[in-house]
Amino acid sequence: MTNKAKQIDKIFSIVSALIPNNTLMTVSEWAELNRYLDSKASGRSGLFEFDNSPYCKEIADRFSKNDPTQEIVVMKGVQLGFTTSVIENAIGYSVDFDACPMMFTFPNKDQAEEYKKIKIDGLIDNSGLRDKITAETDNRNTRRTGDTASLLEFKGGFLKFVSANNPKELRSTHIKKAFMDEVDGYPDKIKDEGDPVQIVTSRTDAYSELGRKICYGSTPALKHNSKIYALYLKGDQRKFFVPCPFCGEMQELVFYKADGGSYDDSKAIIKGKNKTKPYGIMFNADECKEGNYNSVRYRCRYCGEEFQDHYKKSIEKKGEWRPTANSKVPYYVSYHISALYSLTRPWWRIVQRFIEAGKNPEKLQVFYNLDLGLPFEEQTGGVEYQQVHRLRIETQERNVVPKEALFMTCAADVQRNRIEAEIKAYGDRFRCWGIDHRVFYGNTLDIYDPCWQQFKAIKDEVFTDGRKVDVQLVDSGDGETQSSVYDFCETFGEGLILPLKGLRVTDRTREKLKIADLKDYEKISLVEIYVDLYKNILARYFSQEERFDENDYPDGWHTFANSYTDEYFRQLTTEQRVKAITPAGGVKIQWVQHGRNEAFDLNVYNLAGADLYIRNLSLYILGLENSNPRAVFEYLKAVRNLNA
Numbered sequence: 005m006t007n008k009a010k011q012i013d014k015i016f017s018i019v020s021a022l023i024p025n026n027t028l029m030t031v032s033e034w035a036e037l038n039r040y041l042d043s044k045a046s047g048r049s050g051l052f053e054f055d056n057s058p059y060c061k062e063i064a065d066r067f068s069k070n071d072p073t074q075e076i077v078v079m080k081g082v083q084l085g086f087t088t089s090v091i092e093n094a095i096g097y098s099v100d101f102d103a104c105p106m107m108f109t110f111p112n113k114d115q116a117e118e119y120k121k122i123k124i125d126g127l128i129d130n131s132g133l134r135d136k137i138t139a140e141t142d143n144r145n146t147r148r149t150g151d152t153a154s155l156l157e158f159k160g161g162f163l164k165f166v167s168a169n170n171p172k173e174l175r176s177t178h179i180k181k182a183f184m185d186e187v188d189g190y191p192d193k194i195k196d197e198g199d200p201v202q203i204v205t206s207r208t209d210a211y212s213e214l215g216r217k218i219c220y221g222s223t224p225a226l227k228h229n230s231k232i233y234a235l236y237l238k239g240d241q242r243k244f245f246v247p248c249p250f251c252g253e254m255q256e257l258v259f260y261k262a263d264g265g266s267y268d269d270s271k272a273i274i275k276g277k278n279k280t281k282p283y284g285i286m287f288n289a290d291e292c293k294e295g296n297y298n299s300v301r302y303r304c305r306y307c308g309e310e311f312q313d314h315y316k317k318s319i320e321k322k323g324e325w326r327p328t329a330n331s332k333v334p335y336y337v338s339y340h341i342s343a344l345y346s347l348t349r350p351w352w353r354i355v356q357r358f359i360e361a362g363k364n365p366e367k368l369q370v371f372y373n374l375d376l377g378l379p380f381e382e383q384t385g386g387v388e389y390q391q392v393h394r395l396r397i398e399t400q401e402r403n404v405v406p407k408e409a410l411f412m413t414c415a416a417d418v419q420r421n422r423i424e425a426e427i428k429a430y431g432d433r434f435r436c437w438g439i440d441h442r443v444f445y446g447n448t449l450d451i452y453d454p455c456w457q458q459f460k461a462i463k464d465e466v467f468t469d470g471r472k473v474d475v476q477l478v479d480s481g482d483g484e485t486q487s488s489v490y491d492f493c494e495t496f497g498e499g500l501i502l503p504l505k506g507l508r509v510t511d512r513t514r515e516k517l518k519i520a521d522l523k524d525y526e527k528i529s530l531v532e533i534y535v536d537l538y539k540n541i542l543a544r545y546f547s548q549e550e551r552f553d554e555n556d557y558p559d560g561w562h563t564f565a566n567s568y569t570d571e572y573f574r575q576l577t578t579e580q581r582v583k584a585i586t587p588a589g590g591v592k593i594q595w596v597q598h599g600r601n602e603a604f605d606l607n608v609y610n611l612a613g614a615d616l617y618i619r620n621l622s623l624y625i626l627g628l629e630n631s632n633p634r635a636v637f638e639y640l641k642a643v644r645n646l647n648a
Contacts, residue, residue, distance in 0.1 A: 030068040032061045034101060035093040040130040052093070058320045059244045059341055060089035066337065067094035067181070067217050069102050074212070074335040078221045079236040081343030081377035086221060091183050092123060094219070095163060096131050103160030104180040104211075109168050109204050111189035116165040117153050119185075124156065124163075133158075171197035174204055180211040182218045188225040188232050201231060226369070227379035239338025240327035244345060246319040251307035254324070257344040258284040259354070259376060267308030285344070285351055286310060292359045297352035313351045320345060342377040364559075365544060387546050387604075393573045394550070395563050402567035403440050405429045405468040410640040411617055412439070414462050414476040415504075415609030417602045418448050418485045423459050426606040427473060430614050432637045434545075435557055438564035439467070441572055441606070448485050451492040460496050476501040477531060477613045479605065493528045502528055502616075504609055506535040517612055517619075531616060536594065538608040539579065546576065562607075575603035 032054055039052035054061040063086075066073045080086055091108075098106060110116040128134055128151075136158045137151050156163040161180075166173035168190040175197075182204050184190075190200045197203060201220070208216040222232035245254040265272075265281030272279045288299035301310035331337065343349050354375045361367035369380035405412065409429035416425040423446075427439040446455030462473055480489040480503040493503050503522075517533040545560035564572075578599035619631040626635055 028068075028070045029097075029101060030070070031064040031093050031097045034097045035064065035089075038100065038131050039093065039096060039127070041088075042126055042130055052089075054089065055317070055321065056347060057085035057089045058323060059325070059345055060085055062325050063339055064090045064093050067097065067219070069215065072335055073337055074216050075218045075239075075333065075337070076220070077232065077235045077239050077336075077338035078219070079224055079232045079338070079340045079377055080221065081341065081346070082223065082374045083343055083346040083349045084341060085346075087123075087185065091185065091219060091221065092127050094181070094217070095124065095183070096127050096133060098161070098181060099128070099133050099136055099156075099158050099163070100131070103158055105161050105178060106163040106181040106183070107177075107179045107204065107207065108163060108165050108183045109174070109185070109190075109200070110165070111168055111186055113167040113170065116167055120153065120156070120165045124165075125151075128156070168200040168204075169194060171195060171200075171203065174200055174207070177207070178210045179207045180214070180216050182208055182216075184218075184220050185222070187220055187222040187235070188230055189222070190231065192229070201235075223373050223377060224379035225373060227381040230379040233379045236338045236340060238332045239329075239336050240331040241329040242325045242327050242337065242339045244320075244323050244339075244341055245326050246323040248304040248307060248309065249311050249315045249319055250309040251304060253304065253306035254326075255305050257302070257342065259342075259344065259358075260284045260286065261305075265303070265305050265308060267304070267306060271308035281308070283308075285355060287352075287355050289359065292355055297355060300352045300355050302351065316345070317347055320347075340377060343375045363544075363548075365540065387543050387577050387579075389573060389577045392546050392576045393570070395546070396566060396568050396573070397563045398566045400437065400563055400565045402565045403427075403467060404565070405439060405471045406431070406437055407469070408432070408435065409437065409471070410637065410644065411614075412467070412471060412473045413610045413613035413617065414473045415606050415613055416459055416476070416478045417605050417609070418479060418481065418489055419602075420448060420485065421445060423448060423455050424602045424606065425459055425462065426603075426610060427462065428610045428614075429471075432641060433557075434560045434611075434614065434633070436545075436560065436562045436610075436614075438562070438568060440565060441568055441603070449488050451488055451495060456492055456496075460492075460501070463498070463500055473500075475613045475617045477504040477609050477616070478502070479504050479506070479609060480530070481505070490522060490525055490528070494525050497528060499527070502531050504531045504533060504612065506608075507532050508534075508536075517615055531612065533608070533612040535608055538611050539604070540581075542604070542607050542611065543581070572603045575600050576607070579604055 035052050036054065041049055041052055043049045048056075054064075063076065063078060065071060066076045067090075078086055078090070095106070095108075098104060108116070108119075110119065128137060137156060138158065151157070154165045164173070164177070164179075168174070171194050184201065184204060187201055192199065194200055205218055208218055220232060220235050224230045224233050227233060243256040245256055247254055260282060261284045262282050263280040265283040267281060269279070272281050283303045283305040286299075286301050286303045287297070291297075291299050301312060303310045325339065343354060344351065357367075357371045357375055361371045372378045372380040406429065408431045410431050412427065412429050414425060414427045416423050423444045424441070425444065426441045429437045429439055431437075444455040444458040446453040448455060450456070463476060464472070466472060476497075478489050478493060478501060480486045489503050493501050515534075516537050517531060520530045520532050522528060522530050541560070545562055548558045548561065578601045579597050581594070581596075615631070618633050618636045621636045621639070622628040622631045626632070626639060628635060
């Protein structure tokens with residue numbers, strides 16, 4: 005600790021000794037004395053008490069006037085009551101007891117205004133603070149009430165609700181207390197203004213020696229660019245330790261650890277010659293997969309005894325926060341807590357999410373982020389040649405559509421001198437058969453050239469059992485062939501052949517595709533897809549383990565006809581996922597090409613075509629509000645069985 009920091013600590017001690025005890029009320033004391041919860045805001049009603057979230061008490065008290073801490077980081081799972089028990093209590097305490105300029109920053113404006121309306125207005129009304137809300141003005145005729153959609157004013161201070169996407173709002177005023185919620189949802193950079201987290205933090209500089217408070221809270225996202233994880237590592241990385249109900253040893257609640265327990269050998273797990281001492285959440289995976297979660301228990305790291313989660317409330321009351329590192333910044337503390345501590349989220353639900361995720365990276369990320377409160381580490385690398393070459397099946401004949409197929413797609417990659425096209429068939433759970441890969445040479449700038457007419461003929465081609473392609477997508481790109489693609493689709497597509505354009509994935513990308521209008525074209529729309537999302541999915545599909553039973557396949561199982569060439573499979577392996585530095589200085593993982601990759605692109609476009617087909621059936625045939633693959637697969641199987 006620096007000399008300056010020691011001096012400030014000494015000043016706090018001297019001042020605290022001089023001030024009567026009744027004026028040193030903490031945030032937790034204020035909350036339990038003054039706050040009433042209604043069911044609209046919290047899901048339960050009654051006087052607030054920390055018994056429902058004991059791990060939040062210490063964090064809340066960091067915002068007390070007599071606590072010297074300046075920066076508080078909380079990396080967390082879901083359903084832990086952090087916002088209610090910490091941020092809202094700190095705000096109520098400040099309005100009532102420590103009035104000052106404050107700012108609450110959200111990922112977007114809608115979230116800010118919704119939170120203000122639902123949560124903060126209720127906090128003010130139910131904590132006896134409404135009389136304190138008033139606009140400070142010298143104008144007696146003003147109609148300002150001190151309470152608007154984005155601003156709460158009170159004597160001695162205010163609370164602004166702002167968006168992390170709006171630099172003007174972030175830079176508007178100096179503040180003493182800054183609350184930042186879900187910081188991993190903030191943009192890395194806003195226009196030319198810089199990092200919104202740093203912008204907000206800089207607004208407190210005028211109060212750096214006057215008791216400023218900065219709160220950073222969030223569930224983490226991806227490890228390589230998680231803001232909350234980087235902030236957490238700067239602090240003392242506190243964990244919440246609770247006692248085992250049997251031996252009393254203090255420990256952090258963790259998900260399953262395969263080994264490392266220190267209990268007696270008699271409770272070890274023996275498999276052949278291997279002996280392990282697991283601890284944490286224990287469960288029978290086979291039973292859980294069948295929907296029976298009665299086996300879910302927690303095994304103590306020290307005595308090996310197992311207990312159920314009805315013990316959580318009693319052991320958490322005896323819990324305590326313990327630092328596991330030295331803070332790199334004075335007056336800076338950081339906390340991590342998982343949903344294993346949540347009194348409203350039973351352990352079996354967490355196990356259920358883990359079981360359902362399997363090896364699916366997207367679902368595993370949800371499990372890591374929301375349940376464990378940990379960032380998820382995306383894997384670099386790509387598809388190996390051996391992984392995809394094994395998917396060429398010698399008994400799978402070219403242009404033969406299996407009876408299990410439910411619909412067909414065709415995609416094209418357009419080069420200056422050729423059109424490369426691939427036809428695929430899809431079955432239940434995105435089971436995919438590569439039907440044929442074709443190359444048509446010619447002048448692609450002329451939509452009447454034979455190469456385009458050969459591609460157009462696929463639309464009317466009849467396959468096994470009278471099957472036809474249901475949707476065709478053509479990559480329009482950004483080059484000289486773009487207008488030719490649009491003209492061809494408008495002239496010959498008949499609503500079945502549509503142009504496609506790949507988009508860059510951003511941190512806020514959610515959907516995989518969207519439909520956009522094309523200026524000057526009346527008969528066609530543009531299908532825009534987030535290419536990297538599809539490449540991530542395909543990389544997972546191609547690397548799945550092979551099953552011996554043809555009917556027992558994993559989701560997205562791909563095979564290819566025996567006519568596919570070695571060069572085709574080589575082109576599936578020419579892209580790699582690598583870490584790259586963004587212009588803002590952050591880190592992202594992106595796909596980088598090292599050679600011809602038309603085959604990989606064709607798989608991307610076909611999978612996008614499958615999603616487009618499913619989307620259209622969901623919305624226009626089944627009348628659903630959103631795309632629903634499961635419902636579409638069941639519908640198509642019923643139609644197939646009816647026609648059999």
